[in-house]
Amino acid sequence: MTMDQAEKKILLRVLSLLLAGLVFLFITSETQGEKRVKVPVEYGNVPAGLTLVTKPPAYVEMVLAGPRILLLKAKITGLKLQLDLHGLHAGVNRFAEPERFIPLDDELRVKTVLTAVDIMAQPSEPKKPD
Secondary structure: OOOOHHHHHHHHHHHHHHHHHHHHHHHHHHOEEEEEEEEEEEEEOOOOOEEEEEOOOOEEEEEEEEEHHHHHHHHHHOOOEEEEOOOOOOEEEEOOOHHHHOOOOOOOEEEEEOOOOEEEEEEOOOOOOO
16 A cells, blocks of 8 residues: 555645644743733631721732743633631731742742732621620
8 A cells, every 4th residue: 555645745744733833832841931910819718707898809910930831821721819818817918928829830930919919807896686
């Protein structure tokens, strides 16, 4: 069984595309880059006896740095900032390093956080008996 000229050309084109894709992935994975992202904020564990006066922002904007392929992966899979408010106290609470609450690949790092995460809490009003 022999391949005619048209089949050889198709096979050569497929192999060329495959090789080009592999070269692209290799170069992309090795190139460093930066990406500005909006990360949604989720929170929980508000201590009993406290009421949130100002809630956390819906999104935190930050700049991530690292290999471009990992930046692409982070964009596709989505990032979430999950705040655990169990240590909250009355008054203004500032989360100085919100990036600690985002699970990132080891090679990615947060270069800059552009949105402050401040939460104001106050003691809850005790319920009055009827």
